Amino acid sequence: MPVWASESGLKPDEIVRVVAYLRQLGGNISFKPDSSPARWIKADAAAGSRLFTSNCSGCHGQNGEGAEGPALKNKVLLSSATDRFLVETIGRGRRGTAMQGFLNPSPTRSTLSTQEIESIIAFIRSWEAK
Numbered sequence: 001m002p003v004w005a006s007e008s009g010l011k012p013d014e015i016v017r018v019v020a021y022l023r024q025l026g027g028n029i030s031f032k033p034d035s036s037p038a039r040w041i042k043a044d045a046a047a048g049s050r051l052f053t054s055n056c057s058g059c060h061g062q063n064g065e066g067a068e069g070p071a072l073k074n075k076v077l078l079s080s081a082t083d084r085f086l087v088e089t090i091g092r093g094r095r096g097t098a099m100q101g102f103l104n105p106s107p108t109r110s111t112l113s114t115q116e117i118e119s120i121i122a123f124i125r126s127w128e129a130k
């Protein structure tokens with residue numbers, strides 16, 4: 001995924017138009033505007049580290065470097081993704097991809113509680129400092 005907001009890329013209003021087009025392709029699904037602050041999670045990152053190893057590292061790499069799944073130890077992702085985006089992505093998954101929603105029961109892997117998902121996010125956020 002190259003940088004698009006650059007001299008040779010797209011202008012801000014062009015990016016807005018691409019986003020509008022993508023939303024249209026997705027069926028213009030309405031979403032609730034998120035009134036919570038970008039960062040609100042206060043959870044146990046040490047517990048999140050253990051949960052990440054057992055549930056996520058197989059696809060995202062032991063240190064978030066990425067494998068079958070994309071790298072999560074990624075400056076742009078961590079600085080632009082809100083806690084809500086991460087909670088929703090991990091809880092609900094991405095339909096049609098290997099990324100399953102961890103709130104949904106599955107015969108092949110364990111389910112996570114919202115609290116466990118929040119602790120994984122606290123752990124993932126700890127990579128920002130490095």
Ligand code: HEC
Pocket residue numbers: 052055056057058059060068069070072077086089090094097098099100102120
């Ligand atoms: C079976 C493999 C697999 C497992 C296990 C898995 N993921 Fe994923 N994950 C993926 C893939 C593949 C994608 C990219 C989906 C797409 O194309 O949109 C993804 C996407 C994501 C994204 C979105 C990244 C972005 O740039 O938008 C996050 C966040 C994420 N995963 C977190 C997790 C967490 C946390 C866990 C453990 C609780 C986990 N994943 C477990 C395969 C996996």
